[in-house]
Amino acid sequence: MRVTRTGSGGPPLVFVHGLACDGTDWQAQVDWFETRTTVVVCELPGHGSSTAAPEDCTVEAYGAAVARAMTELSLPPAIVVGHSMGCRVALQACRTAPGAVSGLVLVDGSRIGDGDPAIAEQAMAAELAGDGYRRFMQRFFESMFFASSDPDLAKRIIDRGVGFPAPVGRKLLTGLVAWDAGEVQSALDSVRVPLLAIQCTTLDAARDRVSLESGQSAPWTDLVLAHVPQATTAMLPGSSHFPQIEQAAEVTALIADFCDAIQRHQ
Known part of the structure; x- marks a missing residue:
């Protein structure tokens, strides 16, 4: 995993x-x-400039890598900020090394697998077989943006998603739905630090993104609040699945306020 530290x-x-x-x-x-x-940016194995074999690309391995990086950098307890799949990785890192984490920020998380983990994994593997992987990634990423989104940004991120190597993508997606089905609730139950869930979208039955409306909650935030009593939520209606880019100032301010609140209570 490539790690960049600044500040x-x-x-x-x-x-x-x-x-x-x-x-x-x-x-x-x-x-x-x-x-x-201090700011640390992780590029997970198999992503960006980090390389990895497909078998090393799992939520569990990623969580362990982030936890290990925090230890190797000798960081004091850190606030881990995850986006989308990164929400799962942040939760897994916190479960792996709870003493290394002082808070969690989960940006537009979701749960795409439930029921029996093995069955969920097999169903996803069947969906991604052959040309199914490209079709899935095309639709999955296209649904992350809306009419109000910057078309150049949308195209760049969609192209990046569709071009993601299939061996790594298949391994990640099948493992991810199994983790969602079998691990997400216990991972949330293990959280003992402050948690902020920033939510903009939710997934419909076809796993297409739907923009939240003002006053609307999402199944993901309901799940977080049910399992993490100290959690708080912040809704950003009308944003795409990438609010840290499209509503950068609002997301930055929410994270900054969260950091300030943690410092006040230490």
């Missing part, structure tokens, strides 16, 4: 991107926070 001070912020994404998705937040505190 100084605390509390440290550790940013974790989503599936088929990379560390550049956090550039607006890095630019703002690195003048104020």
